[in-house]
Amino acid sequence: MKVALVTDSTADLPEPLRTRLGIRMVPLYVHLGSGVYRDWTEITPTEIFEKVRRGVAFPTTSQPSPKDFEEVYRQALAEADHVLSIHISSKLSGTLQSAELAAQAFPGRVSLFDSQAASLGIGMMVLRAHELLQEGKALEEVLAELNRIRQDHFVRFSVATLEFLRRGGRIGGAQALLGTLLNIKPVLTLKAGRVEAAGRARGEKGARELILKDFLAWGKGRGRIRAFFLYSGDSQAVEELKGMVLASSLPVEEGLTSELGSVIASHTGPGTYGFYAYSL
Numbered sequence: 001m002k003v004a005l006v007t008d009s010t011a012d013l014p015e016p017l018r019t020r021l022g023i024r025m026v027p028l029y030v031h032l033g034s035g036v037y038r039d040w041t042e043i044t045p046t047e048i049f050e051k052v053r054r055g056v057a058f059p060t061t062s063q064p065s066p067k068d069f070e071e072v073y074r075q076a077l078a079e080a081d082h083v084l085s086i087h088i089s090s091k092l093s094g095t096l097q098s099a100e101l102a103a104q105a106f107p108g109r110v111s112l113f114d115s116q117a118a119s120l121g122i123g124m125m126v127l128r129a130h131e132l133l134q135e136g137k138a139l140e141e142v143l144a145e146l147n148r149i150r151q152d153h154f155v156r157f158s159v160a161t162l163e164f165l166r167r168g169g170r171i172g173g174a175q176a177l178l179g180t181l182l183n184i185k186p187v188l189t190l191k192a193g194r195v196e197a198a199g200r201a202r203g204e205k206g207a208r209e210l211i212l213k214d215f216l217a218w219g220k221g222r223g224r225i226r227a228f229f230l231y232s233g234d235s236q237a238v239e240e241l242k243g244m245v246l247a248s249s250l251p252v253e254e255g256l257t258s259e260l261g262s263v264i265a266s267h268t269g270p271g272t273y274g275f276y277a278y279s280l
Contacts, residue, residue, distance in 0.1 A: 001081045001082055001138075001139065002079075002080040002081045002082070003080060003081070003082045003083070003084050003133055003139055003142075004022070004024065004076035004077070004079065004080035004082070004083050004084070005021075005022070005023045005024065005083075005084055005085075005086070005126060005129055005130055005133070006023070006024045006025070006026065006069075006072055006073065006076055006083055006084070006085040006086070007023060007024075007025055007026075007085070007086050007087065007122060007123075007126045008025065008026045008027070008028060008064065008087050008088060008095050008099075008122075009025055009026070009027040009028050009038075009039035009040045009261055009263060010028060010039070010087075010088040010093070010095070010118055010119060010122060010261065010263050010264055011025070011086070011088075011119070011120070011122035011123040011126055012119045012120055012122075012123055012230065012258050012259075012260055012261045012264060013025070013120075013123045013126065013127075013256075013258070014258055015040065017256075021127075021130050023126060023130065024072050024075070024076055025040070026064045026068050026069055026072050026095075026099075027039045027040060027041060027064065027068075028061055028062065028063055028064055028093070028095060028263045029061060029062045029063075029064070029263075030043055030048065030059050030060075030061055030262045030263055030266055031059060031060045031061065031062065032048060032051060032056060032057075032059045033051065033056045033057065037262065039061075039261050039262045039263040040261045040262065043262050044262060045232050045233070045259070045260060045261070045262050045265035045266075045270070046233070048262055048265065048266060049233070049265075049269070049270045058164070058167045058266075059262075059266040060266070061093075061263045061266050061267070063093050063094040063095040063097070063098050064095060064098050064099075065098060066098045066099075066101035066102040067102070068098070068102075069085075069098055069099045069101075069102030069103075070102040070105050073085075073102055073103065073105070073106055073110055074106075077106060077109055081109070082109055082110070082111065082139065083106070083109060083110045083111070084111050084113065084129060084133075084139065084142065084143075085099050085103070085110055085111065085112050085113065086113045086115055086122060086125055086126050086129065086146070087099060087112070087113070087114065087115060087122065088115065088117070088118050088122055089114065089115060089116045089117055089118060089190070089193030089194070090114050090116075090193065091116070091192065091193035091194045092118055092193060092194070092195075096112060096114055099112055100112060111139065111143065113125070113143065113146055114193070115146075115150060116150055116190070116192060116193035117150070117153075117155070117190060117193070117276070118190065118264060119230050119258075119260055119261075119264045119276075120228035120229075120230050120255075120256060120258060120275070120276050121153070121155055121190065121228075121276045123228060123256065123258070124149070124153075124226065124228045124255055124256070124276055124278060125146050125149055125150070127255065127256070128145060128146070128149065128278075129142050129145075129146060132145060149278045152278070152279070153276060153277060153278040154214075154215055154218045154219070154275075154276065154277040154278070155189050155190050155274070155275070155276045155277075156187055156188070156189055156198055156211040156214055156215065156274050156275070157187075157188055157189075157230070157268075157272060157273065157274025157275070158185050158186060158187050158188065158204075158207045158208075158211070158237075158272070158273060158274060159186060159188065159268050159269055159271065159272045160269060160270060160271025160272065161269050161271070162186060163269065164266065164267055164268055164269035165195060165267055165268060165269075183202055183203055184200050184201070184202060185200060185201050185202070185203060185204060185206065185207035186200050187199045187200060187201060187207055187210050187211060187214075188274075198214065199214075204237055208237070208240060208241045208244060211241060211274065211275075212241070212244050212245065212248065215245060215248070215250075215277065216248060216249070216250065218277075219248075219250040219252075219277070219279070220250075222250070222251075222279040223251065223279060223280060224251050224253065224279065224280040225250055225251060225252045225253070225277050225278070225279050225280070226252075226253055226254075226255040226277060226278060226279075226280065227242075227245055227246075227252050227253070227254055227255060227275050227276070227277040228254075228255045228256050228257075228258075228275055228276045228277065229241070229242050229245075229254070229256070229257040229258075229273075229274075229275040230257075230258055230259070230260055230272070230273065230274060230275060230276075231257075231259055231260065231272060231273040231274075232259060232260040232264075232265040232268060232269070232270055232271065232272045232273075233270040233271055233272075234270075234271065235259070235273075237271070237273045238257065238273035238274070238275075241273060241274070241275070242254070242257065242275070245275065252277070260272060
C-alpha cells in the first residue's frame with residue numbers, strides 16, 4: 001500500500017525539503033491588521049514583528065478549513081492508496097478537527113495523527129514517518145513508532161517575552177512566569193500538548209545551561225538521539241545551544257535546524273529558540 005504524507009504549516013518544514021520528500025502541506029492563516037496571509041507562503045515572521053513594532057495590532061491565527069484539507073487529500077489520493085496526516089496538537093489549534101471533517105469524504109483512506117506537539121516536534125515525526133515508509137514499513141508500524149515518540153521525547157524552548165503567548169491564549173501553565181524579574185528567561189516545554197513552564201534562569205547563558213542540564217538528564221542511558229533545533233529572528237542563540245548539545249556526552253545527531261514559520265512565531269514572538277529530540 002502506497003502511503004502519502006500530509007502535514008500542516010506549523011510543522012515548520014522548509015519548502016525545499018517538503019518538495020524533495022513529496023510531503024504535502026496545508027497552511028494555517030495569519031491575521032495581521034486588515035490582511036489574512038497563508039503561513040510559510042505569503043508572510044514572514046520578520047514582517048510580522050516589524051508591523052507589531054510599528055504599532056499594528058498583535059497577530060492572530062486560524063486553522064485551515066475542511067475544504068483546504070479535502071483538496072490536498074484528493075490530490076494525494078490520486079497518487080497513493082492512503083494518506084497519513086500528522087498535525088499540530090489539538091490542544092493548541094483546531095487544525096486536526098478540520099482534517100477530521102475533510103477525511104470523512106474519503107472513508108477508510110485517511111489516518112490522522114495528533115502530534116501533541118508544535119513546530120519541529122511535528123516536523124520530526126513527519127520526517128520519521130517518511131523514513132519508515134521509505135524502508136517499506138507498514139502503516140501500523142509507522143503509527144506505533146509515532147506514538148512512541150509522542151509519549152517519549154524531549155522539548156525545551158525559551159522566549160524573549162511571554163507577551164505573544166499570553167495574547168494568543170497559548171500560555172497554559174507558564175502563566176506563573178509572567179511578571180518575573182528583569183533578565184529572567186523563561187524555559188518552557190509542552191506537556192500533553194500544552195505549553196507549560198519548565199523553569200527560569202538569569203540571562204540567555206543561564207537559559208541555555210538549564211536546557212542542556214534537562215536534556216542530559218533526559219538523555220542519560222539512551223542510544224542514538226536526533227535533535228531538531230528551532231528559532232525565530234536571530235539564530236545566534238540557537239547556534240550556541242546547538243553547539244552545546246552536539247558537544248555533550250550524549251550520542252546526538254542533528255536532524256534539522258529551521259526558523260519558525262509565521263503562525264508559530266506569531267504565538268512565541270522574536271527571540272525564541274530551543275529544540276525537540278527523540279531517541280532511536
